[in-house]
Amino acid sequence: MGQLCAKCAQLLYDLVLSVRTFSSSLVQDVKECLAQICDCPCLKRTKFESEQLYKPTYQRHEELIAQEFLQHIERGFEILPLGEASLSALKTLAFSENPDLQKSASLFYLHISQHLNNQLPxxxxxxxxxLLKSNDLEVQRISSLSLVTFLLKGNVPKEHVVQVDLLEPILELLESSDAAVQRNSCACIMILAASDTNREAIASAGGVVPLLTLSKSYDPRVQQYAVGAVFNLTQSEWVQEILCRQGALPVLTVLLESPDSEVQYYSCAALSNMATNSQHHEVMLQIGDRFLLRMLLALLSSSVDKVSNQACVCLRNLVTNESVQTRLIAMGLLPHLLPLLDSNNTEVQQNSIVFLRMLSQHPANQDVLVCHQVLQSVGKLLIIRKTDPVIIGHAACFIKNLSSSKSIEGVIESSCVEGLLQAIHGVEYLDEEALHCVTSCLGELVKHEGGSVRILELMDDLLLSRLLRLAGQVEQMEPSFQAAVMIKHLIQQGEVMQLLKSHVSKIQQYLVKYLTHQETRFQQLGISTLCLLQKDSEFSSAFSQSQLKEHLEQICQQTEEMQELLRMAVGNIFVGVPSSHR
Known part of the structure; x- marks a missing residue:
């Protein structure tokens, strides 16, 4: 037993006074006093913190096993075979009442945790x-450290730790007064919580409250691991509800002010996960006077990429309604967000352009976004990252959203158009979704007179060839259709008509596919394009000697038959119907 602390000494003093005065509540006083003394950590102090009144004696078989292990340690920590014999010996030492023997076992595990290359049985x-249940603080430190090492190296499966009921002693160590034990136990929980199957077990066992308490620790490493564990727990929607009830949101929000970038990152990432559920938004936005939004805006300018990236993601998850977006823009969002587009970190750029695209979906924001600085940054991003399908796709959607703005001229005159056309040049790097976004955006811009003129200025034979090839790939229906829309609008410009004359065969091939397509819109686009091209004598002559003529004749015949059937159907419907009711 260690020396009594001041609190326990005062309790005993009060007890003595009660005895002297023969208080009628003496028995109750004794019970309450002893109960509080037993619960005090001062009785759990180990021998190296204070002199113990009782020291367990060595059992003979324990002493022999300890000597054997010490000999191996003295020879340079040679690893014993992890068989039945060594396991039995380790259990003997670990379950001993003597802390020195327990320490021998814990040191052995610490050593093999650093050298073991396969799984620990x-x-x-x-x-x-x-070992984790030991009353000896040094044993707690060593054994918890070796367990962390095993988990980090993958020598011990995360799920097995919970399955063999080790979660209970690990959670108990979270409440230790020793910083080293706190660090190790927090690190253990952080690693364990990375497993889907463990998160609910940790929350159900009461791990949330001590983790939130330690996330406010003055020890930097304890705080980092505790917040990291909370972050991992937020990846479960069920645990998110527990975290909310236990007051995690205010704690995580305040931690955004931490000078430690790791704490900032984990708390921001945890809030990002919570913000994926719109039911939490009201509570999150009510903390302080827009405190969360102000902190996230500030973190957008962090010099640490992963922090600024998570701040961007968190804001993106919060702005699911127009009012929050309007509020953010009024608070000066754009000056903080635009520099992220110029980041050297691809993930940061991806998340920032996704955020911009979300902002552009609401008409109220579009006029603000159609400004030179925004369009210049997006255009530059398109040109630099022309092979990144995520960036290209979302940037194209952003530009298309702005094409409905009254300030469409600003979009047309920007470098965004050049960036989109360069994406067509690198079409082999884009997936179908990104390609659809690009062609759909260009198809919308080319409908504007200024847009077709601007695209024509940047048009060359190679780009036109790419568009023709896309138009012919009807298996990619949307990109193919939008490429054909662009060609149709550009045909009305004389320069493009001249460029097309060297690609007559490609034009015929895709027009045949359109005329025979099952969708009416493809047929109509093919016919309207053909009509424009036939105004030129060279195209008209070429088409008259190709399969196009036969397909047109078939369409005409089908149309005549359809019209006749329609006349018959209409006539039958009105048979017997008085003329006044027709």
Whole structure:
């Protein structure tokens, strides 16, 4: 037993006074006093913190096993075979009442945790239960550290730790007064919580409250691991509800002010996960006077990429309604967000352009976004990242959203158009979704007179060839259709008509596919394009000698038959119907 603390000494003093005065509540006083003394950590102090009144004696078989292990340690920590014999010996030491013997076992595990290259047999985790439950602080430190090492190296499966009931002693160590034990136990929980199957077990066992408490620790490493564990827990929607009830949102929000970038990152990432559920938004936005939004805006300018990236993601998850977006723009969002487009980090650029695209979906924001600085940054991003399908796709959607703005001229005159056309040049790097976004955006811009003129200025034979090839790939229906829309609008410009004359065969091939397509819109686009091209004598002559003529004749015949059937159907419907009701 260690020396009594001031609190326990005062309790005993009060007890003495009660005895002297023969208080009628003496028995109750004794019970309450002893109960509080037993619960005080001062009684759990180990021998190296204060002199113990009782020291367990060595049992003979324990002493022999300890000597054997010490000999191996003295020879340079040679690893013993992890068989039945060594397991039995380790259990003997671990379950001993003597802390020195427990320490021998914990040191052995610490050593092999640094050298073991394969999995630790599950049976050894039973030994850990005794070591983690030890009253000796040094044993707690060493054994928890070796368990962290095993988990980090993958020598011990995360799920096995929970399955063999080690979660209970690990959670108990979270409440230790020793910073080293707190660090190790927090690190253990952080690693365990990375497993889907463990998160609910940790929350159900009461791990949330001590983790939130330690996330405010003055020890930087304890705080980092505790917040990291909370972040991992937020990846479960069920645990998110528990975290909310336990007051995690205000704690995580305040931690955004931490000078430690790791704490900022984990707390911001945890809030990002919470913000994926719109039911949490009201509570999150009510913390302080827009405190969360102000902190996230500030973190957008962090010099640490992963922090600024998570701040962007969190804001993106919060702005699901127009009012929050309007508020953010009024608070000066754009000056903080635009520099992220120029980042050297691809993930940061991706998340920032996704955020911009979301902002552009609401008409109220579009006029603000159609400004030179925004369009210049997006255009530059398109040109630099022309092979990144995520950036290209979302940037194209952003520009298309702005094409309905009254300030469409600003979009047309920007470098965004050049960036989109360069994406067509690198079409082999784009997936179908990104390609659809690009062609759809260009198809919308070319409908504007200024847009077709601007695209024509940047048009060359190679780009036109790419468009013709896209138009012919009807298996990619949307990109193919939008490419053909562009060609149709550009045909009305004389320069493009001249460029097309060297691609007559490609034009015929895609027009035949359109005329025979099952969708009416493709047929109509093919016919309207053909009509424009036939105004030129060279095209008219070429088409008259190709399969196009036969397909047109078939369409005409089908149309005549359809019209006749329609006349018959209409006539039958009106048979017997008085003329006044027709």
């Amino acid at each position: 599950t049976e050894h985790l039973e030994t850990y239960y005794a």
